[in-house]
Amino acid sequence: MRAAYTISGTITRLGQPKPGIEVRLEDDSGSAPPKTITDGNRHYSFSGVLAGFDYRIRPVGANYVMQPQTQDFTRLDGNKTADFVALSVNTLLFSKTTFAIVEGTPHLIVTVVRGGNASGVGPITVQYTTTDGTATAGLDYSGSHRR
Secondary structure (H helix, E strand, C coil): CCCEEEEEEEEEECCEECCCCEEEEECCCCCCCCEEECCCCCEEEEEEEECCCCEEEEEECCCEEEECCCEEECCCCCCEECCEEEEECCEEEECCCCCCCCCCCCCCCCCEEEECCCCCCCCCCCCEECCCCCCCECCCECCCEEC
């Protein structure tokens, strides 16, 4: 009979508990991995994990990447801890969904808000276009689009 152990840990975001993150206990069996969810104190736990096999802990959270992405345990030989930090996926948003300009106003300022962790992120681009409303491009204003 094989010994059984516990693999547990925490997931934080900006030093605070991150509840509601799915955590998977993967192995090489090809079966669907057991899953659990972090509690309000950021903890998760898998008990009764059989000794001697290889396991991978993989947290999965929408709009987050984890640091580290996974934690491997080769030939499990005791209780183990795997802690993770949730980092925001980079997102770009306009400060409003639509913009209108009053006739006679010479320009419009559009604010783009970037969310997430910029570490290791290259250039960021924004696609936009102008459309006619009560004014006509080329006649009343200079139309524009960027990709």
